[in-house]
Amino acid sequence: MNEVKLFKNEEFGQVRMVLVEDEPYFVGKDVAEALGYADPSSAVSKNVDAEDKTTLLLEQDGSNYKSKTTVISESGLYALIFGSKLESAKKFKHWVTSEILPSIRKHGIYATDNVIDNILNNPDFGIELLTKLKEERVARVEAEKKNAILTHVNKTYTMTEIAKELNLKSATELNKILADKHIQYKVNNTWVFYSDYSNLGYEEIKQEVLDNGHVIYHRKITQMGRAFILRLFEEAVA
Incomplete structure (x- = not known):
């Protein structure tokens, strides 16, 4: 089961995060709302690539009821920040980079303030950054597959x-x-x-x-x- 971790901020409210195969995924609706998008669902749909989002069954606050929830990868998170034209995006990025990502970081690039400033101000840099992050993820998955194959070489099965x-x-x-x-x-x-x-x-x-x-x-x-x-x-x- 995916354990939900909750990050709270007085200005931006709450952002829920889960680990999917040791990678941080964020509830898309939470991120979009924190960034001030008028239509969070539409913002996730338009700004985040299909490969950077998935649907999980997550428990709702204060109950055992589970519902289908769209979660976005780290690169999906950057895409929403990059796509936002609102002033709140610059404030939000500081919270994400100073508190959330350092607490869950295991793989991937480290999004410092300068990095996200460049994303907001330089579209070409943002595209290049997201491309590199995706390439890194693909390379890591391939490496994990090779390791899995090696562990099977001398194993027998019923x-x-x-x-x-x-x-x-x-x-x-x-x-x-x-x-x-x-x-x-x-x-x-x-x-x-x-x-x-x-x-x-x-x-x-x-x-x-x-x-x-x-x-x-x-x-x-x-x-x-x-x-x-x-x-x-x-x-x-x-």
Whole structure:
């Protein structure tokens, strides 16, 4: 659940903030109202790019009721400041840069007073700044994806784990689908891949001998096997 953090100011009222994947997102309506926009919803719609806003279910003040709320990224925040022609924008930016952003800063550029003054006074600088911020975010996401891939290289998975990734009800359902596609079959109550797939490094099968002499087999799916199964489902819905 996204925990809402509230920032209050006597002149500008309150601005709500939540963390989305460790990035600060602000309630667009709060920011637009603080900046003096006559129509906050329209201001967010016209000034903030689609990639810089999203909709979350947030709890309302003093209740457990949740409603859909548009939140904007840091670059979306700058876009509203940049788009405002009101004097209150210059006052608001000081509050944001001196109190709000320093308290939540983890990634991204640091918006000093000089930076936002330049945004307000130099449209080209503002566009360049927002572009750099977006490029930085894209690069960071790509780096995180690569790190995630590396963590999967030597990891093995149960069919239950893969079924959850595919939003299936259970491993039983996934196993049946793979069997129907003639990718695997059952041997001694253990699912194994057919010969076309068995030598591709998709699975690891370990044998265990019980005290009573019975032999049972444990199958785990490798990262390559997981990728193969996920790809099958992607191709099926493409």
